[in-house]
Amino acid sequence: MNANPPTPIPTVLTTDVATAADALRAGKLVAFATETVYGLGANALDASAVARIFAAKERPLFDPLIVHLAAREAIGEVCNAVPPLAERLIEAFWPGPLTLVLPRRDVVPDLVTAGLPDVAVRVPDHALARALIARAGVPVAAPSANLFGRVSPTTAAHVMEQLDGRIEVVLDGGPCRVGVESTIVAFDAGERPRVLRYGGLAVEALEAVCGTLALPQAAARHPGAAPGAQPAPGMLEQHYAPRKPLTLLDTLAEADAAQRAAIARGTLGVLAFRGLPPGCVAPVIETLSAAGSLEEAATRLFAALRRLDAAAVAGIVAERVPDSGLGRAVNDRLRRAAHA
Numbered sequence: 001m002n003a004n005p006p007t008p009i010p011t012v013l014t015t016d017v018a019t020a021a022d023a024l025r026a027g028k029l030v031a032f033a034t035e036t037v038y039g040l041g042a043n044a045l046d047a048s049a050v051a052r053i054f055a056a057k058e059r060p061l062f063d064p065l066i067v068h069l070a071a072r073e074a075i076g077e078v079c080n081a082v083p084p085l086a087e088r089l090i091e092a093f094w095p096g097p098l099t100l101v102l103p104r105r106d107v108v109p110d111l112v113t114a115g116l117p118d119v120a121v122r123v124p125d126h127a128l129a130r131a132l133i134a135r136a137g138v139p140v141a142a143p144s145a146n147l148f149g150r151v152s153p154t155t156a157a158h159v160m161e162q163l164d165g166r167i168e169v170v171l172d173g174g175p176c177r178v179g180v181e182s183t184i185v186a187f188d189a190g191e192r193p194r195v196l197r198y199g200g201l202a203v204e205a206l207e208a209v210c211g212t213l214a215l216p217q218a219a220a221r222h223p224g225a226a227p228g229a230q231p232a233p234g235m236l237e238q239h240y241a242p243r244k245p246l247t248l249l250d251t252l253a254e255a256d257a258a259q260r261a262a263i264a265r266g267t268l269g270v271l272a273f274r275g276l277p278p279g280c281v282a283p284v285i286e287t288l289s290a291a292g293s294l295e296e297a298a299t300r301l302f303a304a305l306r307r308l309d310a311a312a313v314a315g316i317v318a319e320r321v322p323d324s325g326l327g328r329a330v331n332d333r334l335r336r337a338a339h340a
């Protein structure tokens with residue numbers, strides 16, 4: 001874990017792209033809206049600006065960052081080679097919630113990639129984010145704009161809650177449409193593409209373009225990592241965590257008598273997919289999608305977790321959602337949130 005957070009600095013909340021782009025060019029930290037979650041950006045080619053991201057988030061240095069581009073044509077600024085399969089995915093899904101892990105150019109500082117030979121890149125599907133990056137005129141390294149390990153932000157207010165006083169600018173682009181981080185795909189040499197992290201692009205959509213993909217394995221290691229190295233990035237078991245303990249059930253109908261009683265008293269808050277099972281009473285409840293939409297559930301997930309965390313409850317009981325489409329990303333986040 002990192003050293004102490006830096007001394008407080010004034011944080012400007014703005015909707016003005018020029019202010020935010022100037023700050024990026026000056027080596028400052030700018031949180032900005034994307035379609036997935038808010039990112040905490042710095043000039044990806046400026047190692048000392050990137051170092052401040054890790055300090056502001058208290059993020060360990062072994063966890064590499066995603067580089068955001070204004071347009072797919074900019075990929076040559078940070079990547080050396082783009083395999084044909086990656087080209088097809090770019091064609092199909094950029095701009096969008098898909099991050100590709102590709103061989104990096106030497107201009108990319110080691111800090112961005114945690115010393116790995118590859119760099120993670122994407123083009124966000126958010127006009128304000130692309131305008132910001134284009135105007136800054138540099139690729140922008142950006143992890144999620146939250147303190148390390150905590151719930152990701154889907155509004156500018158969420159960013160301010162955790163990073164006010166730690167970063168120079170927050171560019172408010174409204175609430176995030178997708179609501180979970182990007183899906184990350186890597187290409188093992190000569191092998192099938194591999195999903196490193198479930199996210200805002202459904203695996204089914206990827207498979208329609210490139211056939212079967214290898215799927216994430218818990219605690220897997222990055223293909224290029226040395227033996228004994230940290231788990232592959234994005235594979236950290238505890239992440240996306242509220243401060244209250246979270247218990248994850250297959251369905252709320254499984255809650256035992258003691259849990260039901262605590263839920264009915266309002267001692268435990270509930271995170272439901274479509275609603276409560278018959279006979280269950282819950283004064284403190286967040287429903288992800290009464291209509292059963294996995295997209296809506298993904299969009300609402302992190303804000304719902306934050307509200308439950310802020311409620312007067314001792315803990316949270318959540319249920320899994322169907323494990324298809326964006327449901328896989330939702331379940332992945334819930335599993336890590338529950339990992340004590």
Ligand code: AMP
Binds near residue numbers: 065118120234
């Ligand atoms: P975030 O956790 O949302 O801040 O996004 C950063 C994540 O991108 C990391 O935790 C990794 O999962 C992934 N990532 C970034 N760079 C690489 C890389 N070079 N190789 C593999 N995964 C990467």
Ligand code: MG
Binds near residue numbers: 152
């Ligand atoms: Mg994150």
